[in-house]
Amino acid sequence: MEKMLMKGNEAVGAAAIKAGCKYFFGYPITPQNELPEYMSRELPKNGGTYLQAESEIGAINMVFGAAGAGARVMTSSSSPGIALKQEGISYLCGAELPCVIVNMSRSGPGLGGIQPAQGDYFQATRGGGNGDYYTPVYAPASIQETVDLVQEAFDVADTYRTPVIILGDGMIGQMMESVEFKDIQKRRLPQKDWALKEHVEKGSKKLINSLYIKPEEMEPHLQKIFGKYDVIKKEEVRYEKFNCEGADVVAVAYGTVSRIVRNAIKKLEEDGIKLGLIRPITLWPFPFEAFDEISPETKAFLSVEMSMGQMIDDVKIANAGRLPVEFYGRPGGIVPKPIEVVDKVKEILGGAK
Template identity: 70%
Template sequence: MAKILMKGNEAIAAAAIKGGCKFFFGYPITPQNELPEYMARELHKAGGCFVQAESEVAAINMVYGAAGSGARVMTSSSSPGIALKQEGISYIAGAELPCVIVNISRGGPGLGGIQPAQSDYFQNTRGGGNGDYRLIVYAPATLQEAVDLTMEAFDVADYYRNPVVISGDGMIGQMMEPIEFKELPKREIPPKDWATTGTKGKRKPNIINSLALDPAELEKHNIRLKEKYDLIEKNEVRYEMYNIENAELVIVSYGTTSRIVKNAIAALKQEGINVGLIRPITLWPFPMKAFDEIPKTVKALLSVEMSMGQMIDDVKIANKGRYPVHFYGRSGGMIPTPDGIAQKVKEILGGVK
């Protein structure tokens, strides 16, 4: 199949349609606007429905309704918009409804700016809404990976009856790269006998709800959700190990930042410094076991992020105190450079005895 040159936001939208998305509800915000624009133009051609809601809060509750009917549904936004959707996301997770949520993140806090950032790591992986719930979070590093993960996300959401987040940033949304829409392995999805599709007089009505006033019933529900999340942690972890063998230091980085890290690794290699990379593809579940594969030649770990340091908490947990953990980051829309990363590596290795 021939490759097509596309902008990231449009490629993700096209992948969603190919992944079976039939409903999109959203609200404009930079730097993800090309995604809903593409959906507005193209989704109806695939028999779907696009609605620009009156607000982010309205959009996520429309997602709740469509997901409750068993339809494949998606919304997208950027950081402050995702913040406004958090209550609805908690409702959707609590009601065990499948959907896909795209966050093309930008600098913060508050309204911040419109340049790329990764400062929504806590928001995506910890859940900004109330209660004990988890979101499956993918962090693509290339547009091809963004396309593949978006198409698969609908199957994963349906399989686990859980929201799936595609966590990108302004670079993923705005850059152009050649991509192809490949046929991906399909999962066997359980029948959606829970959906509110009308009884037709043949069954009792399905009730979709996240309210449980009996504390014993709510605890039972939370225990069952935890069992599902444990299964996701067992089956859905994804990561890349890069140039790990005989590394003196291992960098942990994800998304577009990991691409910059690879350039830094190449430059350091020319100076005789061997550095490896652990790249989480799933931010949740986080690839804890990848850290068990770190060779004994390693002297330290370095978390490199486009934030003031959020993933570093997971790196420290996964590290289990085995190596010193350092941090290098840029924030507010400032992007790390290979030279800056390489200099930090040299400082760390120069100080390690």
């Protein structure tokens, strides 16, 4: 297929439609509005339904209804709106319903600001709502990767009967890049024999439910869900490791920030400093295995984030006390410049090499 120039938010919509998404329940919030707008325009042309809900809470519960009826369904929002969806996400996990949820995140807490930020890392990777659960989280770093991962996300959702989160940010949502809609390798997906059907099958009452009032039933339900998580951790971890062999410092960065680190890598090369990059593509499951092999030359890990430091907790777990774990963050909607990362690396190494 030919390449085309697309805005991130619209590319998400196009990728979802290509993946067979037929239902989208939206609610306006900056900086993701082009996505529901795109879906309201394009989904009906592709045999689907776009519906604007009364709130993010309404939207995620409409997702619950449609997913329970076996539909491929998506909703999107940005940070404060994703916070409102957390109740629904918890119920979706409890009832094991597949869907894709897009967060084009902005800064917080509270109304925060509308510029790109990564302060939703904890919310995305630690469940976010009540109870014991996780959701797979994809963090694309380009529009092309966004398009590829959105299609993958639907298959992962169906494979494991789980909500999947696409965690972008205002930068990913708003910028334009050239994309190609490749045919991703199709997975063999399980039949949705648990879902409500258009036509009822006699004697097979279907129930979409997260309520297990008896502890002796709730415990095995959770153990079953966590059994799936074990498989996800084994099969679905994705990351990119770049320039780490013999690196002086290895940066860890995802999404937008990983691109800034790449620029810093080039600048540091001119000074004879080697900066490596571990880029988690799945934030949950976190790519702990990427940290297994560390070059003897490497003196520290550096978590670079557009937050006050959230992913650094996972970096510390992955590091397991072997090296110092440093942090550089610009929160509140500030996107760090490559030179800031360069300076931080030099500071870690004790001034210019």
